[in-house]
Structures are given as structure tokens and as C-alpha cells.
Amino acid sequence: MSSDHALGRALLAPQRIAIVGASDDPGKTSSRPLSYLRRSGYAGTVYPVNARRQTVLGEPCWPSLAALPERPDHAFIVAPTDTVAGTVEECGRLGIKVATVLADGFSEAGPQGRERQERLLRAARQSGVRLLGPSSLGMVNNADRVILTANAAFAEPDLPVGGTFAASQSGSLIGALVSRGRARGVGFHGLVSVGNEADLGIGEICALTLDDPRVTSYLLFLEGIRHGAQLAAFARAAAARAKPIIAYMLGRSAEARELAVTHTGALATEADLADAFLAANGIARVGSFDALLEGVLVLPRLPIRRRGQRRPQVGVVTTTGGGAAMVVxxxxxxxxxxxAPMPQTVARLAERGVRVEPSRIVDLTLGGTRYAVMKAALDVLSSAPEFDLVVAVVGSSARFQPDLAVKPIIDSAGAPTPIVAFIVPEAPAALEQLSRGGVPSFRTPEACADAIAAAWSRRDPPVRAPRAEAASAARRTLDELESYRLLDRLGIARAPGQVLGPADAIDGIAYPVVAKILSADVPHKSDAGGVEVGIADADALTAAMQRIRACVASHVPGADVSRILVQPHVAAVGEALVGYRVDPLVGPIVMVAAGGVRAELYRDRSVRLAPVDLDGAREMIAEVTGLAALDGYRGSTPGDLEALARAIVTLSTLADMDEPAVLEAEINPLLVKARGEGVVAVDALVVIAAQP
Structure with a gap:
């Protein structure tokens, strides 16, 4: 048996379970695991362990793990926090390979808690125990009747079994998922509360189920990206097996990473990084809890779109114009x-007796409440080449005549083009019938659109793991001239420059020029008064250099202000910011934004995991509103957006560069010249991993 298979069995399908700290009081959380296992019909052996009890819930109780008649596969530790590390060490001595820790008071509890978690993790690693948690409410394997959890929601009997495996960083959410899923006709193969992920993370746990044919999809509730490499590896493997993943993630924070020096670090927020990471790994990220549950059924019907395909188009057919307009x-x-349907599609509808006006909404009015009318409309629309998805919006008839209202949709579920339903009224019977019929159905227009957009935001995961340097390594910031040498190596055009010291003669300079402080001590020159533009002659340059040195010395005491970089003024039709950095959790990223001061003012940017290809770079440019004017907006001179795309691709290849190990790199601004004339870097900032 492989080590992964053995771990998967011990974690998710153990034959022998010890519950350490099991309570005899049915009102206590620590009594629930034993109660749930017995109620579910678990076929294995359960050993309650409690030194203060001879029986627990009417069953014999053992005083310690060492006193058990056989070695358990899995120990569920529901004992107090201060006893956990010792219990894990005992598991190791006895050869128990997996332990789940319910107790909290670890990394979430401040510095002392983080120290406590480090001690627990050391104990687990030294003793060879794999750890789920701490702060884990346990795991549930519905398919094999292993209800090993302390979550109160699992007191409910006869929970539906499905093909979805759910993993949550929030413990209580597994209960919310199973109860809400039941109301929506969504059953789960299994659920796991990963807690703090001190050892086992979501990616590694989910990967253990990949080859189980009963698991068809994955649902993740995330509070942040932890163990990013493992999560990405799992996502790549799931995509290879055509098992889709949907995720809801908290933390749409606008705060920057603390170590960031470049604007890229400040602009690429937690939400940007999460979106880029999840989309790049083929994971559909939704923004609402309803879409998380209801979107599980959508993903298999909306496969990842390939590069070069036209943008997806949706057809909407309805019996209620207002409800359909909300979806639109x-x-x-x-x-x-x-x-709107094409003329030939409208003609085909008329041939089937369905006469509608050519419109973005195919409104059948009250006639659509008749089975024959709605079925005919769905037959035509779901075979029309202009639609990648058809949304059927049903009005009040869904509540008062559910059988009649949704039967044509259910009978069309196998159509060539996927069909989903939005039910406008509160109509649980209709929604239940749609779920049983395998039709993705939604209670709100927001969840409907959210799930569809999330499905189509995914990209094919990379075939290999991205290379990433340690983002927290010792760092050295290069001055602008050193940064330019890296651009020269990459082949990105940059403005020429002349370095002047305090005693250097000013000659051979073609005006107008720009003068800038040249010092690694001053990464953000403008903020320190270290830049002057529009300098017309030698006298003006001399005065500008004096002002720059004085101003920078005042703003950055102790900085080296001896050198000034003088560059010619470069004409362009626009400017962009192109940045790269190694994020500590998701790895290398590349970003493009509107350049200059607008970058931080408007926070208008696009982020991807690095490296990217040319098509990916073009997509990034199209996502930045501030760059739209460079495409010849209202007769303006079009910029060289292809050259900008090539520069994005080139900078993103830093993810594959061995020497130096670049942690951050930014060109701001990168001047975009007229179409066909290229781009020119006129400022650069690079941070590398310092040599030990």
C-alpha cells in the first residue's frame, strides 16, 4: 500500500478510531463524535478514552491510548488545549499515524498561541504523526458512514450523499454546507474541517481523494491561501481528471504585503492574488455563499474555455421579463x-410555433407557462450556435404549478448547450425537482451570474509547478542603473542615461532632460523630491541637481545623494506600470496597471501568476480600464499595445531566472509609443535575494 493511500485510509476511512477526552455528558461538544458514529452506522471500532470515566454514553471507556487492546488508525483528540501535545507524542510512541485536534488556542490566539502551535507541530513531526488541525471540527465521510466530527449540524439524520468533497478552513462551515446543501438537493461524499492547517492542508487532503471514482467535484471554503504549492498541485491533478473545483474565499482585503517595496506589492492585494492564483489553477472563485453551493452543478457543464475562443455568450428565455432583466x-x-438570437434562430422558433421579437431576452410571456411552448423554445435555443449557455427564468408558475413550470427544463437537461434555471419566486418544490433532474438552479440572479462568471474565469492549470524563491529571504534593493542592467539582459528597451557626480562636468547633453537621484537608498524618488523634469539647459540642470540633493538628504537622512542620473525626455502616447514579485503564498506574479501616479490613485490593474504567454498578456491589458485609451480611443493615436504585451511576457520570465533571484521588479512608467514604435522603460526598481 502506498504511503498516500495509507494516509488517506487512516484520515478519511479509518477502521479503528480512538476519541481522546470523550465526554459522558450528551450536552457537551466532546460527546458528539461517539454519538454521531453510532447513529450513522459506522462499521469500524470506536474506543472512547478518558482517564476519569469507566463508561462513556453507556460504552466501556479506556484510561489511556496505551491501555487500548489494539492500535487505532486515527485519534480524535477532544481534550483540553494544554494536554494536546502530550497526547500527540503518545500517538507517535504507539504508532497511531493520524490525529485530529479539536482544541483551539493555537495560531489564532496571538504570539503565545503561535508558539503553542509550533510546539505541537514539532511534537507531531518528531513522532511521525500527521496532524489535522488544530481547531478542526473533524471530518465526515458520508459514503462510508464515518461521521467523525463535533459539529452540531451532523446530529441531523439521513444526510444526502453526493459526489462533492468539501474542505473548509472555517470549522463551523462544514455544518452550514451540509445543511444548506440538503435544502438545495446537494449531497456530499465527504467534508473536512482543516482548522489551522499546521500540518495537513486542504490541497494535500483533497489530493488523497482524487482517485476515488465516487468523488466527482470539490468545494472549498477558504479564509486565505495556505500551503499554496500543495493546493496548486492538487488543482492540476484534479483538472487532469476532469474533477472541477469551486471556492469561496474570504479576505478581500486592500492591505499590502508588509515586505513589498514596489508599487506592485502595494497594488496586488490579497483579493487580486487569490483571484489570480485560483483562476490560474482552474479553480472557480465565487463571491457569494449561495453561488458556492448552487454553482457546484454548473462547473461540469461549463468547461474551461480555451485561448482563442470567442467571449462566451448567453441566451435568456423567460416567462417573466423583469426576472430575466435581473439576470441580464x-x-x-x-x-x-x-x-439576442440570430435571425435564423428566430425563424426556427417561428417554425416551432414560438413567435418572439429579436431581443436580448426571449420573452415567451404567459404562453411560456405551457409545456409545449417552453420546450420548443429550449430545443431551438440550446442548439443555436450563438449561445454557449441558456438561462431559463421562470416566474410565479414555479411556485403554484411546479410540475408544469420546470418539466420542460428538466426534459431539456441533456441538450447540446448547457441550460441553467433561475426561479424568481420562492418555490422550493420547483427547485428540488430541478436539482433531482440534474439542472443547476438558482434562487437569486446574483448567485446565478456569480456562478456562471466564476466558471468562465478559470484557466487551464499549468502543467508544471511555478518556480518560486523564498519571498522572505534577505533582500537587496538595486539602484536604477543596476536595475536597467537587468532590463538590458531581458531585452526590454530603456532610456539611455548619464551619471553625474558633484564634480563632474556637464557637457554633451541634448536637452530637454530629466534628472533623478541615483541611490539604492531611495527606491521611491518622487516621494523624496528626487526627480525634476523639463530641464532645458546646463544652468537649469546644475540648479536642479542641487535641489534634488538637498531635498533627498532632508527626506531620507543618511542616503547617498552623490549621483544624479540624467536622461533625455522621451515622447510617448501613454504609460503603463509593469511589475513582478514573488508572493510568499502564491509564488511569482506579474501585474500591469496604468502608469505613473495613476497606478496608486485608481488601483486599476490586472494580475496573473508568472510566467504568462502573449495571449495572457493581451488579456491583462484588456482588463485595465486606464489603458483603453491607448487602443485609439475616439481617434487618438493608438499605442503599441503589442509591444506592451511582449514586455509583460518578458518581465514575467523572471519567474524562471536562476541568477539573480529576483524578488521584485517594476517598470514605472513604461512609456508606450505609437503603434509599431515599441515601449521604453524610463524608471525601474529591482529587489533581489541577497547573497548569504
């Missing part, structure tokens, strides 16, 4: 186009 609005807010 929500899709538009997420950049998804709702289109």
Missing part, C-alpha cells in the same frame, strides 16, 4: 454578454 444586469456587471 448581473451578467453584464461581471462582463458576460447576453445576446
Amino acid at each position: 444586469d448581473q451578467l453584464a456587471l461581471r462582463g458576460i454578454a447576453t445576446v
Whole structure:
């Protein structure tokens, strides 16, 4: 048996379980695991362990793990926090390979808690025990009736079994998922509360189920990206097996990473990085809890779109124009186009007796409440080449005549083009029938649009893991001239320059020019008064250099202010910021934004995991509103966006560079010249890993 298979069995399908700290009081959390296992019909052996009890819930109780008649596969530790590390060490001595820790008071509890978690992790590693948690409410394997959790929601009997495996960083959420899923007809193969992920993380746990044919999809509730490399490896393997992943993630924070020096670090927020990481790894990220549950059924029907395909188009058919308009609005807010049927499609509808006006919404009015009308409309629309998805919006008939209202949708579920439903009224019976019929159905227009947009935001995961240097390594900031040498090596054009010291003669300079402080001590020159532009002659340059040195010395005491970099003024039609950095959790990223001061003012940017290809760079440019004017907006001179795309690709290849190990690199601004004339870097900032 492989080590992964053995771990998967011990963690998710143990044959022998010890519950350490099991309580005899049915009102206590620590009594629940034993109660749930017995109620679920668990076929294995359970050993309650409690030194203060001879029986627990009417069953014999053992005083310690060492006193058990056989070695358990899995120890669920529901004992107090201060006893956990010792219990894990005992597991190691006895050869128990997996322990789940319910107790909190670890990394989430401040510095002392983090120290406590480090001690626990050391104990686990030294004793060879794999750890789930701490702060884990346990795991549930519905398919094999292993309800090993302290979550109160699992007191509910006869929970539905499905093909989705759910993993949550928030312990209580597994209960919310299973109860809400039941109401929506969504069953789970299994659920796991990963807690603090001190050892086992979501990626490694989910990977243990990849080859189980009963698991068809994955649902993740995330509070942040932890163990990013493992999560990405799992996502690549899931994509290879056509097992889709949907995720809801908290933490749409606008705060920057503490170590960031470049604007790229400040602009690429937690939300940007999460979006880039999840999308790049083929994981659909939704923004609402309803879409998380209801979107599970959508993903298999909306496969990842390949590069070069036209933008997806949605057809909407309805019996209620207002309800359909809500869906159209929500899709538009997420950049998804709702289109009218083509003339030939309208003609085919008429041939089937369905006469409608050519419109973005195919409104059947009250006639659509008749089975024959709605079925005919769905038959035509779901075979029309202009649609990648059809949304059927049903009005009040869904509540008062559910059988009649949704039967044509259910009978069309196997159509060539996927069909989803939005039910406008509160109509649980209709929604239940749609779920049983395998039709993704939504209670709100927001969740409907959210799930669709998330499905189409995914990209094919990379075939290999991205290379990443340690983002927290010792760092050295290069001055601008040293940074330019890196650009020269990459082949990115940059403005020439002349370095002047205090005693250097000013000659051979073609005006107008720009003068800048040249010092690694001053990464953000403008903030320190270290830049002057529009310098017309030698006298003006002499005065500008004096002002720059004085101003920088005042703003950055102790900085080297001896050298000034003088560059010619470069004409362009626009400017961009292109940045690269190694994030400590998701690895190398590349970003493009509007250049200059607008970069931070508007926070208008696009982020991807690095490296990217040319198509990916073009997509990034199209996502930045501030760069739209460079495409010849209203007759303006078009900029060389292809050259900008090539520069993005080139800078992103730093992810594969061995020497130096670049932690951050930014060109701001990168001047975009007229179409066909290229781009020119006129400022650069690079941070590398310092040599030990």
C-alpha cells in the first residue's frame, strides 16, 4: 500500500478510531463524535478514552491510548488545549499515524498561541504523526458512514450523499454546507474541517481523494491561501481528471504585503492574488455563499474555455421579463454578454410555433407557462450556435404549478448547450425537482451570474509547478542603473542615461532632460523630491541637481545623494506600470496597471501568476480600464499595445531566472509609443535575494 493511500485510509476511512477526552455528558461538544458514529452506522471500532470515566454514553471507556487492546488508525483528540501535545507524542510512541485536534488556542490566539502551535507541530513531526488541525471540527465521510466530527449540524439524520468533497478552513462551515446543501438537493461524499492547517492542508487532503471514482467535484471554503504549492498541485491533478473545483474565499482585503517595496506589492492585494492564483489553477472563485453551493452543478457543464475562443455568450428565455432583466444586469456587471438570437434562430422558433421579437431576452410571456411552448423554445435555443449557455427564468408558475413550470427544463437537461434555471419566486418544490433532474438552479440572479462568471474565469492549470524563491529571504534593493542592467539582459528597451557626480562636468547633453537621484537608498524618488523634469539647459540642470540633493538628504537622512542620473525626455502616447514579485503564498506574479501616479490613485490593474504567454498578456491589458485609451480611443493615436504585451511576457520570465533571484521588479512608467514604435522603460526598481 502506498504511503498516500495509507494516509488517506487512516484520515478519511479509518477502521479503528480512538476519541481522546470523550465526554459522558450528551450536552457537551466532546460527546458528539461517539454519538454521531453510532447513529450513522459506522462499521469500524470506536474506543472512547478518558482517564476519569469507566463508561462513556453507556460504552466501556479506556484510561489511556496505551491501555487500548489494539492500535487505532486515527485519534480524535477532544481534550483540553494544554494536554494536546502530550497526547500527540503518545500517538507517535504507539504508532497511531493520524490525529485530529479539536482544541483551539493555537495560531489564532496571538504570539503565545503561535508558539503553542509550533510546539505541537514539532511534537507531531518528531513522532511521525500527521496532524489535522488544530481547531478542526473533524471530518465526515458520508459514503462510508464515518461521521467523525463535533459539529452540531451532523446530529441531523439521513444526510444526502453526493459526489462533492468539501474542505473548509472555517470549522463551523462544514455544518452550514451540509445543511444548506440538503435544502438545495446537494449531497456530499465527504467534508473536512482543516482548522489551522499546521500540518495537513486542504490541497494535500483533497489530493488523497482524487482517485476515488465516487468523488466527482470539490468545494472549498477558504479564509486565505495556505500551503499554496500543495493546493496548486492538487488543482492540476484534479483538472487532469476532469474533477472541477469551486471556492469561496474570504479576505478581500486592500492591505499590502508588509515586505513589498514596489508599487506592485502595494497594488496586488490579497483579493487580486487569490483571484489570480485560483483562476490560474482552474479553480472557480465565487463571491457569494449561495453561488458556492448552487454553482457546484454548473462547473461540469461549463468547461474551461480555451485561448482563442470567442467571449462566451448567453441566451435568456423567460416567462417573466423583469426576472430575466435581473439576470441580464448581473451578467453584464461581471462582463458576460447576453445576446439576442440570430435571425435564423428566430425563424426556427417561428417554425416551432414560438413567435418572439429579436431581443436580448426571449420573452415567451404567459404562453411560456405551457409545456409545449417552453420546450420548443429550449430545443431551438440550446442548439443555436450563438449561445454557449441558456438561462431559463421562470416566474410565479414555479411556485403554484411546479410540475408544469420546470418539466420542460428538466426534459431539456441533456441538450447540446448547457441550460441553467433561475426561479424568481420562492418555490422550493420547483427547485428540488430541478436539482433531482440534474439542472443547476438558482434562487437569486446574483448567485446565478456569480456562478456562471466564476466558471468562465478559470484557466487551464499549468502543467508544471511555478518556480518560486523564498519571498522572505534577505533582500537587496538595486539602484536604477543596476536595475536597467537587468532590463538590458531581458531585452526590454530603456532610456539611455548619464551619471553625474558633484564634480563632474556637464557637457554633451541634448536637452530637454530629466534628472533623478541615483541611490539604492531611495527606491521611491518622487516621494523624496528626487526627480525634476523639463530641464532645458546646463544652468537649469546644475540648479536642479542641487535641489534634488538637498531635498533627498532632508527626506531620507543618511542616503547617498552623490549621483544624479540624467536622461533625455522621451515622447510617448501613454504609460503603463509593469511589475513582478514573488508572493510568499502564491509564488511569482506579474501585474500591469496604468502608469505613473495613476497606478496608486485608481488601483486599476490586472494580475496573473508568472510566467504568462502573449495571449495572457493581451488579456491583462484588456482588463485595465486606464489603458483603453491607448487602443485609439475616439481617434487618438493608438499605442503599441503589442509591444506592451511582449514586455509583460518578458518581465514575467523572471519567474524562471536562476541568477539573480529576483524578488521584485517594476517598470514605472513604461512609456508606450505609437503603434509599431515599441515601449521604453524610463524608471525601474529591482529587489533581489541577497547573497548569504
